[in-house]
Amino acid sequence: MELNVPSESDDCNRGSPEPPGGAPDGPEADRLRPNHAAELEASGLSRETTTANNVHSEDDPKVVARLLNWSPARAKALGPVLVYPHYDRGGQPLDHATVKPDRPRARGDKPGKVKYENPRGRPNRLYVPAGARAALADPTAELTITEGCKKALAATQHGFPCVSLPGVWNWVAPREQRGGKRTGRLALNDDLAGVTWTGRRVHIVFDSDAGTNPDVARAERALAGALRRHGADVRVVRLPTEPDGTKNGLDDFLVRHGAGALRELVGHAPASPEKPRTDPAQFTESGYTAVSGNTFHCVLTRDEDTDELTVTKKTKLANFTARIVGETVTDDGAEQTRAFAVAVEQWNKPARTVGVPVDRFGALDWVVERLGPKCVIQAGSGKRDHLRCAIQEMSGDEIPSATVYTHTGWREVEGRWCYLHGAGAIVPGVPTVPVSPRVEVQLDGAASAFRLPEPPTGDARRTAVRASLGLLVGLVPDGVAFPLLATVYRAALGAPDYALWLSGPTGAQKSELAALAQQHYGADMNRGRLPGNWSSTDNALERLAFTVKDAVLVVDDFAPPPSRADADRQHRTAERLIRGQGNSAGRQRMRADGTLRPPKPPRGLVLATGEDVPRGHSITARLGVVAVQRGDVNLARLSECQQNAAAGALASAMAGFVAWLAPRYATVRAELEAERVQLRNRFVGQFPHARTPDIIANLLLGLRYLLRFAEAIRAIDTPERERLWGRGEVAFRSLAEQQGEHQRAADPVARFPEMLGAIITSGRGHIAGTDGKEPGVPPSPEAWGWEVRETRGALGEVRVGSHGRGRKLGWVTDAELYLDPDSTFAALSELAREQGQAYPITQQTLYRRLKESGYAVRTDGDRTTYPITLEGARRRVLVLAPSFLLGKPGQSGHPGRGAANTAQSVPVSRPGFSHAGPEPGQPTGTRAPENTGSVPGVPTVPVSPSGESENSADRALTNDVEVFTP
Template structure:
């Protein structure tokens, strides 16, 4: 920041090196301008009337130009330092300057015209030399000031400043309505201002102190703030105080009188632009319904008759000790429903406060104290709140601006075209004009931020960086599903999740972060958007907002606490099932109507030391095993550097821009492509969803390779080689997914669980007489324990005792299981393993029948009636080989003992 200007030597003589008349120099000194500032900005005096007339483009006669006397010349430059130009009516290009005459002419209303501009030049913005570099940096706050000298003074004190020539000189001309002659349409920034980056930039408007007394200037300030806000700026208004005797004070006057520190105090106190009100204490303007603002209070007019005369008169009843207006209406569109909220400003004395109020809360008026505090008082009385609500709406006028805010990422069809939304706005077809869409994401979703899509060599470099994930980082079985998934996410509507499983320290979270950074460079390993320790609702809400993206949910590692284990498995089951089925939980509004469901709409990439329980959940997962030593740490460092440099996000932005021009066709053909690829892999895995998972991976990989070829990052031969690598991986992956699904299938595991019950002493199988079974398999395999192993052969069946409850009976090669006791033992077994058996007893029996594991059953039922030990039983009839298998039977025979009959 520059220091306060003090004691500058200068020469008052005409013809000084500054090229200024003493009068002009004194004028600049009153604004506190230094020699250096004057020289850097090319300010000079012009004495030649012919030259003055030439500068003004023949706007004046020769005699009128002479009467102006010497003129102070202020040339205009843009932020790059190039002279601002305009085209004359004859087609000549001239530099734009403003002149301040020593003897100004008068306008038709008798007021002096302090500054002259060239004829037909329009409006331009003035950027001081000391502010030009900072103006192009959207991270730098900027002041927007009326008047060039004031902007120069602000720059001297270390502030970035831009000047407009007058309070309304920031807007393009608006068309006139042919019927009414009134100007119509929105206020738009002039081209000089529109070229400046405003998004997410803090902008301070610093008009003169007399703004508070002039409604026309108040409206100019308000509409300027509105136009800047539409461009994404955070606009705040600096209220300059008047002079000691009420004199008008400009920013240059204030800095000369009070210095930088006092201006910083005003900057800290700066607030939002408020909608002007023309209702004051002296002149009461009321609405048709009789509401008005008097001395800052909201009042209601009541017609009465004067005492004595009986003449009608107006009496105003106070409704509230404040004045509130609706400045804006915001429509929030999250892709499922549209909600509305009002931006309301309350004025109470010198206090101006703004807050957002949902539409459904507006009518009750409870938001007044909740949002604005106890000093805002609504008067007592029946119907007062209804009258206040009506007054606020009517006093707000007709110029309430409506803004649509989108609350999700991903594809939206707007105005006949497809656009991809992200935290920074939208991406559309290359070369097309993309509308300025307001996207506001909550919490971690704010990090889903893509750059402007690169082109040419920059885009090829970004694509090669993304392809670098396939070059030495990890085995293809890890990196190809990773790359295929992250590009498949951008195509929309994925119905599977990618799950990296491995012990701690194998770099699985780092791999997931590389995928995530394709959608936002800031989402590093330490800034991933979600974690499995988050609440169910938080994960569901984030997964719904993050549409058509990768969303990493990190660290599925349930603790030893039974409640925490159950919670994380329940959360994972809910989220993954919603991902696979494109379905969310139904919710109800307070009025009992149903809200739209909010299913996950992106592609979840999860990491963990375990996987969620359940066969149907496993079928929705592409599980990738990461082992120690799989990840090349040197390659990981290289990839992380590319990710932090924004190359991955640039590649994804380019991919989305490439897709957008053809997305209507791509989205329509996506289902057909998936079915064609899925049919080629029918039979892979143990679940019908496995070929679907493989097809989705190949679709993502195919589009990425086509994109790389289209932008000459790889050639046809390289594409063929990469595609063959991908096909080899998905074939291997299909087998691995089948093994994983087999391991978690409760029907496939049924024989194993029965064996565990018997071998663990949780139950036993008896012979048809209820005693030790007469079988070719040793009794230990049927849940019997030898009392004296050395005497087993000699004493026969008397040497065994049963363990646990009877779960069934054996007769030759047939096993009759009691479904009640068997199911109870299975539940006890899974409960002791901190799990829950996923099927009910009826469903378990039905699935055993459907899988052909039951030898006999009644028609229309799953169990078979039998009399065992004099008692009528309904049993599940299965083969002994179903429980032990051929190999299990062979191992059992090795320990067969001769059991003599009773």
């Protein structure tokens, strides 16, 4: 739209040079044709007003052509004209005039005539009557703006200083034109912009059709907005239409009703247009709004000229409004998920706030579930999408966000290592405040019981630590007590790669001992409330072991049921959990979109109890198996320890430990692996399985840091620390001995000769001579699975002969034993099935490991078998020594005996080893500062001068084990 074209002239905005000179001035200019004089008089204009403003008639076409910047021929067609000369605010004449022709030309854009003409090619000018100049110069004076010179003269004459525009849009400064459209914000032209508007009361009075003419109404609102931006107090005066429908201009209204009526209209004029502008703040960018507790989508149209918004379509989306008022980032240490706090309101109902996971937010399927059936999303295509967008856009720019941790253990928060637990976090530098306002922890299910108290200080801390060390005093043999307590504190150091298994018959108090360990991490987790049980599902245990980070997690009561299927399931559960613990690995999972989720391995330290031990050589190698027998537990001491645990003493000891560890944890964490390797290397080669030294090293780490802490807070003195360390080392070697027995029992290669012997002695198989008959190899045919039988012939005669029992497994000579690979493995598998198990490895793996162990006498290159002619046929067989099957303890070649066992009884020299180790950050090989003060109150077990524990369970070890003496 061409905004600079006045509503009553189509020539006011065309560009060409200004005409030389202006309208006549002076006494001779006061000449009016009768028709012109009559017109002015009908508008109520006095002769004084017209004379003061030099309003006159003009008949000369040349003068008219000069005024309008037209050609004389074109000007002649207008006939005589009534001229309104323009003057500036100081009264100086401008070379500009508005004329009203007697013969108006036809409009080119719409029906009717052009009543007024303005100079072509010259800027639009403000018409300032002589009587309004003083008010225009006074910033405090009220001013009226109208359209048309005659109306401005009439209002000024009646005491309302008024200026006029040549058209309702002719207040706009020229704008840049792009692509055929004018762009940019509407601004006042130079004449209006030069007026001081700040604080001035301004009345806009257009014709009475402003209320029905949309173009006039838009111009009215746009002008009011522009003046307000310049600081004016703008009031819009709407003239009434006459009862007969006659239109009123400002001059007409004054003639018909007088100045008093206009003054009353001005006094009641509203501060904004009759049709209020749509407030953009009520709508989001996409047109969403909330009205009376309902959510709507409005189609908004922005006026290019006024920059106004108009609602052209309004669609209801829901009978409620919702806004996101908060965001919670849930961090489990492997991945982060988000949930929104959504505040929902309905008309005349209290507001509610519900939590919505991000992955469910967009579908809006949570509305009925969380809000009930009265919250209705309207039917229709796309309305759910619009509602989702509306909730997000109406939520504002600043949505508070909080991080919630869903695991226990160490976590670096804002550059500081903090220990998380169910009640909050223990933060370095804030030892007396367990819950930091910046760290929120949320645990569910069994994990919620992992709650530490406020870390104690002073005597309270020493008392709590003595209660924890009390598990080493008269409760159980050292071979049970030290691994149990060392595991408790090793868990808090982080990243353990072993599990501890308390094995023993029912009634041995295994669960009670495990509960004492567990109650270091939460006083409520007693015997009846242990967090894990082997009857739980695989996924539940795996998730719990992932959540419980850097803490002991007791999984109680491993007792495979008689049903083979149920027993296999429990063994699989144990294998999955223990293998994950030992390998620090979790199962890979996929998201719904096909991408991989991060694995979630066990991150705590599993402490299991059971009447049995999981089968499988590789599983037992990851376990520290502690045997607990009936009668090992001193029940009186057990009751004392349980009272301390229920009172929170053990949990307070752990809270004090992690508070002491927190400020130095970064250093401990960085050096922990090097410490473990250093301790492990002292035991490499001394035990059957390579993982056993790792288990001992981890237990020593737990004991080392417990003793450092206890000495640092003066709960024990240096001599007591050294005695406890010596007892612990003896106990851990005892554990390693037991571990070797469990590993040998689970090793399929070690068990191979035992199972093969059982097959022969039970009559399931036999070994023949190379001719297929009874072997003549010592010790006797019966030893090779043969028996003497009586048979009767056809004539009834009795015959006595040797017969092999069961299937033929192989052949034997004085020098070699030949086993048929397939028959032997089939017999092994049958025996395993009868025992309710499956043979743990495949046939090829078994024979390859026999070869790698050096038990095969002859092999054929890379193959485990060797070709031999037996019973007249060429066969591929396993070639072993006869002593492999019939050997005795100490004989070379007998698996699991002799040389393989002797290394465990060789004393190991450890020169210069400091059992308590350096403090974090202290150079290796130096001793920590010793506390020479003695703190009474910690009962101790006497230690012999040689360093041997007086505990009867450990006395038998002293012949083979060198005990370190500081």
